[in-house]
Amino acid sequence: MTSSQDSTPFVRIGGQATIDQLVDAFYRQMDRLPEAKTIRAMHADDLTSVGQVLKRYLGEWLGGPKLYSQERGHPRLRMRHMPFRIGEAERDAWMACMSRALEEVVAEAQLRTDLLQSFYKLADWVRNDDGNPHDAHN
Numbered sequence: 001m002t003s004s005q006d007s008t009p010f011v012r013i014g015g016q017a018t019i020d021q022l023v024d025a026f027y028r029q030m031d032r033l034p035e036a037k038t039i040r041a042m043h044a045d046d047l048t049s050v051g052q053v054l055k056r057y058l059g060e061w062l063g064g065p066k067l068y069s070q071e072r073g074h075p076r077l078r079m080r081h082m083p084f085r086i087g088e089a090e091r092d093a094w095m096a097c098m099s100r101a102l103e104e105v106v107a108e109a110q111l112r113t114d115l116l117q118s119f120y121k122l123a124d125w126v127r128n129d130d131g132n133p134h135d136a137h138n
């Protein structure tokens with residue numbers, strides 16, 4: 001028997017089907033949460049196409065098939081977010097949506113905690129407001 005430590009997060013979460021549910025729940029939260037108003041307004045009215053991209057991205061990021069980079073090349077996530085002003089408030093709004101989506105979709109508490117930590121690192125790194133310490137190294 002393999003322990004959960006041996007599998008990728010992609011396997012632990014339940015594969016692409018669960019990731020698809022997570023992304024759907026994430027954008028539903030973005031549509032609803034008052035604190036997500038600002039980041040919702042950065043997106044197109046129709047979230048279908050960005051949802052499809054995020055599903056592929058997360059599948060790859062969690063250790064599944066490399067569908068995102070086959071289609072779109074290197075993620076260059078920071079660069080792709082440069083057109084939007086992302087500070088601490090926007091990062092926290094993004095995390096609020098993701099945190100609720102994880103609660104809805106992922107049953108295993110430890111996995112939720114692990115994923116939240118990884119998402120936070122990425123969301124903080126995507127931040128592009130003045131004084132982001134990450135920029136000091138660029």
Ligand code: HEM
Binds near residue numbers: 054072122124
């Ligand atoms: C920190 C706050 C964040 C904000 C405000 C934000 C906002 C956005 C916006 C406005 C877009 C463009 C949507 C469109 O084209 O209509 C986008 C694209 C995207 N975001 Fe974020 N984002 C954030 C963090 C993240 C994080 C943490 C991830 C990954 C876990 C992520 C993954 C993506 C991906 C994969 C795309 C599509 C990129 C592509 O075109 O290939 N974002 N985001």
